[in-house]
Amino acid sequence: MGLSTGEKIFMYLNVLFFIILMIVMIYPFWYMIMGSLSNSDMTADGGLFLTPAGFSLAAYIAVFQNVSILSGFKVTLITTAAGTVIGTIFTAALAYAISKKRLRGQFFFSLMILFTMLFSGGLVPSYLLVKALGLVDTYWAMILPGTMGAWNIFVMRSFFKGIPEELEEAAKIDGANDLTVFFRVVLPLSKPVLATVGLFIAVGYWNDFFSSVLYTTQKDMWQLQMVLKDIISNTSAAISQAGISISVQNEVNSFTVKMASIIVSSLPILVVYPFLQKHFVKGVLIGSVKG
Secondary structure (H helix, E strand, O other): OOOOHHHHHHHHHHHHHHHHHHHHHHHHHHHHHHHHOOOHHHHOOOOOOOOOOOOOOHHHHHHHHOHHHHHHHHHHHHHHHHHHHHHHHHHHHHHHHHOOOOOOOHHHHHHHHHHHHHOOOOHHHHHHHHHHOOOOOOHHHHHHHHOOOHHHHHHHHHHHHOOOHHHHHHHHHOOOOHHHHHHHHHHHHHHHHHHHHHHHHHHHHHOOOHHHHHHOOOHHHOOHHHHHHHHHHOHHHHHHOOOOOHHHHOOOOHHHHHHHHHHHHHHHHHHHHHHHHHHHHHHHHHHHHOO
């Protein structure tokens, strides 16, 4: 069935709009890549970078010679890995519990979780609690506060409600207890939502820098994003104090180092996402439709 003239015009305009939108969204990242690969002397005038202005890897050499960057990578990798595993398991356990009508006080617990979406205790009580537990300047101070989020819990709860209860009843007839049902039946069927929530949690930990502001007093406990913030806000001092060789310092400037630092800090999440995309899309759709 042929399209009318009006429908063809709309289709072409729609395609054109999304091409322009794609360019607007992609270009800032492309700009950072080209800027990070540019020669420092040729970036002084600024402008658009569709291709590198000259070509130099000195900015990336400077980033990987930066002891603060390496320390920040270590801290962020530890907090992201531990926080994602712990957060996903705890979120799934709580969401599974409140998805069952047989749980006494189900409505009350759900209401309390919803309450935390609307109100929080604030920064001062959070810091005082972490300090009272003796967690300041430890990895746990950056892991535990962000372990569970109310929105993630409700997404998982919606997914778990869609799992047929007959599967759980059949497992219990075979002698399985609640923990066995959860780990051997429910979780294997929940890979899409686990991947979705796990990615949300991982991105949250990876992009976190405020925990370093609140809960750390030592620079070697800074997360990667905090190190990046320090480089962007005070590039010259950060470069001179970072253990970068003099020869490399002479080949870079604040612009190229900033661009390279941003690319390096963003790359791990960009590499992980394609492997989770299939589960991510499926999990979001199922978690939003069911319930």
